[in-house]
Amino acid sequence: YAQLIHDRLTLEISRGCTRGCRFCQAGIIYRPVRERSPGNIIDLSNRALESTGFGEVSLLSLSSGDYSYIAPLLKELMDTHAQKKVSVSLPSLRIDSIDPAWFDEIKRVRKTGFTLAPEAGTDRLRQVINKTLTNEEIINTAKEVYRAGWNLIKLYFMVGLPGETEDDLYGIIDLAKKVAACAVSKARKEVLNVSVAAFVPKSHTPFMWEPQIGYEESIRRINVIRNGLRGPLIRVKWNQPEISWLEGMFSRGDRRLLYPLIRAWKKGARFDAWSECLNMGLWKESFMECEIDTSLYLHCSRSPGEPLPWGHISSGVAAEFFEREYKNALEEISTHDCRKGCLACGVCDFNEIRPRISSDWSAPEKKSDETAHHDYTGQKSRFRFTFTKTGPARYISHLELIKLLTRAFRRTGLNIVYSEGFHPMPKFSFACALPVGTKSLCETADVELYGPVLPEQVMEKLNSCLPEGVRVMDIQDITGISKGMAIRESRYHMGISGIDIDRELLNEFINTASFEVIKRSGKGDKKVDARKLVKSISFISHDTIELVTHHTEGPELKPASIIGEIFRIAPEDLHRIKVLKVEQVTG
Template identity: 45%
Template structure:
């Protein structure tokens, strides 16, 4: 066993426990949105890390709510954990407040499940979804005390790999990773893990591991390739020094039905970007939009069978309690049996008020029957992506969507009751002229006029992004707009589209430039990335954290001209990603580029036959287009209390529950959402409100501030079927997350739900965590402060109410106050005053605690 193997497999449970306690007590009370870091969400997997052969860290270089919204991230997590000998845990970039606290407290970046440091894992796999997340990779490695450069990591460190769409041009990151997975991770990941485990049993050096990994199809080891440059900076040679001439060809799943599906996705407490079930109905798109990287790299099209989708929907809704099911694919309307699928899903899940959404519906695929199905449950905004303002430019980009089709869809959508249409356009597309920019204004204006005619309040959101040439697309040789050109076009649109009923959104030009540089960049960018990281870059995809001056300084110090990467390239220039093969041939891309310039379109190969893009030959078997199944078996997880029984009577219950441990960091909204989803998982036959946005009739009492535990919380709920209170308690408790316990339920006989602030006096216990509180008051000082308060007749404190500072006398609010143990106070407050302060602030004022000390008070509500 080499040094790396000895260190990685040593005992570490003790360290982990300390870490967990430290984070919970000293750090979480001080950060915003602490629910990002709890790790005990429903369906999260906790394994004993000392008992598995392989510890895999799945890392996402952005904040939790972004990472958790990625379907592939969840899929790999559950796929890896499906193997008893592997434990996979999640890592995200800590938000800026948490990052500062980790640094201050010298806590290394740790997993959300067990707070195990990143460096304690055998393999770290980063998910690379967009170029503006690159600086966060370096931030995460640095926070884990892992050298960012692969050549500086010896055998003591984990193997660091990456997957995701950005790996189709991995060159800007080549210096940081040991290997990249090119293609669909689920196809390769076990070959990679097994190779690692076999190597681990030997005493061989890490170079042997890399040799073995490089032998796996779809794995790219950057050190096996040597890159040389011409004097003008263009790439001269990319040489595979181990296997001359061999390129790295992507791997992909040939049959989605047979591939692993995640039916128990983690249900975050906080509202994430896509807070719903994402069910992938198809992968790939052959429409052939010439700017679209996803349309090239995810080919060929593969569809799931109806049978499989219906079964997955049923099981996943049952395991999560989500109220929305999103059918995802690059173009959901192109799914062969989309009408039938929607009808069946609606029929199957309408009873539970589950909304079915199609986030990627192309306007030309929208039929009236499809619209009828979608609008049955909920109508959020409807999205249409013309991408370009004129027919000429839409032909150039092969977006085969005519103005007539757009207008027809818009009229149908507004007439069907939607009040918001979102339009997506791009500026800077190849061959664009001023006419095309004016075309965006004209098209948006026409659409707004149609909407206004149907309903005056109808709204239009126009989102304009900047075209960024992407590798492996027919436009990979084209130039990107420069910042001044972007601004000029944006200004024109602002001048002409800022009018009532239209909301214009645009992208930060400097962010688009950086995205373009890294999308089409080469290995020389690694120095720039390191420099920018040292200068404080991070969260570059977040406009409030993006610092263009930092990047300018980094480019200047490294003497790298960023505009070199944004220029047009000759089609015979060697591109930095030439050795990475996505299956679509370069000849096909060149032919498509030429057709764009001559204004010719290319049909979808699913409609008019194969266009020889090359992808179907790279792996067997060829893509499957399953036909409709007629009799899908439906296994209901909602059988226990069928909610579709006639609503002859409504039954009302008052539920008493407690909130403790890490659950105290849930906000009121997170808590109520998490309880409602638990009720859905527990198959409670909830009564719903009527209308397009049906809500379960569940009403929570007072909002408990974040960070406070409670033994006496309440909510009322309505059921459409009578269930004995004891059964409700037993059943619901099985579905509640750790820290939330239903204590009792009583049936109430009220005409409607009743959730006033019925509690007049509330009793709290507050523990002052003296060791964690810098300059915390001594016991005698606490005693004196309490005595002085009790003796006083008035105790005025300043607080803000409706934006102005007011003075409140808190003395009459406190009816009991005593020091119990050395560090524990009990206090009873009167809740009838409209000028209620938070309990932490009342104690803080009495004890003269600063803001940090107030947050660190460990408070429990004892009685209501």
């Protein structure tokens, strides 16, 4: 229910890639290409969306645009899910596989991000890495993307590719500027994100014999690009060269790296891919103490025939294929896609192991009641429901709660009404936003749904799809009532067990005319009169305070903050106050 990093339904539509980019390890180890059948993808997406309530389907593969039925599949998925505002994204599109007709399908719900990966700045270097796109193709695609309504494109590049020269670095700058110039928006705001990473020559690729560029050289090359692309339209992001250095060590090293790995862990290395956690000094120390010469792994050229640390692992691809491809790279000769003819890489036996390409599929015919979409165009109903937010659900933030309810409604099969525009939002409105950590027995929200539906049905279906702690307790049909909700008062029970407080301070507070509290936030500090916010406050047991607050136009205070200020509770003890909202008065 809660928001995840990859917060979408990810469906692998094919495995393996036939393009043969020479830097790509996945393109080698997942050979041969095997496409999932379109019928299977549609069936899986229907079932998975029904049980998860996700709002986005991502069609994953190493090169989604190469999938044989990508256009009809995209159309079919959008026809089925667009009404429910489920978008479809294609995360790995090769520029030369993009058909502008897809843009209209993708943006039917909302425009998901658009990322293009030229990898190198010049046609020549792309020939070396066997990503045979031209700058002209990249610029033309960018024009189409901007013209179709996208305001921001992301471009991925690598520095330190074999055979890279200064001209190739300046080629990245030149290409990025030309792409940014294609943006339709005339506002002086960001239209292009350029992402740069230092190239790590991976095992099991034709570049495995190549050295990796040094750390200082990576910084220099990244800085050339940063300096060349200053300005409001383009933002340059880069992977920390330290991370690439470490990635290179473990991608290209052998079993001896076990010792520095354990040593670094013992010294405290954790979550090193997060820049704020990475401590390179600690890694360098560990390599030194284990007498590992890092330059041997990273910066030495190797030659075909030489024993390699990964030589005992077979990807199924023959050594001759790697050698041939390496030679072609050095001679700037491209190799064609193996869909157009087998290149004898050695993986397939053409019996059990062979490329599996989908064929003979046509989109299923729609039944008349499916095409009518009457549930989305007819009557709308509006409901006001009261629900709990207790147990683990009290740690769900207000924004996450909106996502949670949207997902729960999708799982019920009830159709929520969405706002119009580029980023449609479900039509929910909440009486108030509860602070994270506060439990409540009486949260209230309004929702609009399509179709005639009884309140009891909504409540029953919704409760069957809600997580622990969130439960609808009451629901009313408020169709036709345009007046929104306004909360006048909230009643809280505040558990203070284990917190040492001076009860006399309560009388002081009750008898004072005003009680100023500084409310701190990212937007600055504000003075708030807590006395005016409190309608009543009293002990209802030896360790429970009942607090009733007014809701006003101005800034408000969290109930725990009010209690904390009245009883001068140390900020680090505030989390020990157990807050339960037991009632709210609307009107």
